Amino acid sequence: MSEETPAEHMNDLTHLGVEIREARENRKLTQRHLARAAGYSESYVSKVESGTVLPSEKFVAACDTSFGTNGLFARLRERIVKRGHPTWFQPYARLEREASSILNYSANLVAGILQTGPYARAVIRAAFPREADEFVNERAEARLQRREVMKREKPPLLWVVLHEGALRTRVGEDHHMREQLGHLLKEAKSPHVVIQVLTFxxxxxxSAESFTLLSFAGRSGVVYSDTPMGGQVSDAEEAVTYSRTVFDRLRAAALSPAASLALIRQLMEEYPQ
Structure with a gap:
């Protein structure tokens, strides 16, 4: 598996910020002008241009429109995102951004798209105990960027069934777990998000393994499944149909959404503030 180093990733992020700043200045625009055009704050523009945050898809699209750069900044951002995901995960990450629905069963850990920063870093650190902090932070940032799909004008339906074991597994410090469980409660307030708990x-x-089903408007779906060496994406009709049947059985056996949130709230209160 060939991947860029964390230092190269940070250099790319800084380079993207510099290019955006130079394009803005060449067109005699202030950070305030760009912020208004993109729908973000001036401080966000400043962080992007200084290379301290990875800009969202919406932001780089607004940059390309404002600067007339024909998708240049969108392509630069895409390259950075690819470096943040392991090679085997990149095909799925692209498909997830296009999905009309995301159906996920998480057997052991909170689904990646619903993870908080500290939780994601703890998970990645456990998987890569000998890697540098920059590597862990890079992977965590790429994971958090997957949330952007839920900020689309028409976001997908995100339906997640979490096994109770995934909620009771202590990941990170106590306050990190409380924050993670609180984040689930917050996300579940969205009309586009459904969370259920499959209790002991x-x-x-x-299913003993985690998997995700993606559906698309006008074309067949795909299933992503975890394996010990990574993960795989399949669009085989048999695999998609079987996985959909399994997911239906999972949510039928799980607590109702309301009862699920009550359990999550109960578990959250077990951790000190």
């Missing part, structure tokens, strides 16, 4: 009392789950 439900018995043996229909």
């Amino acid at each position: 009392d439900a018995g043996a789950p229909p």
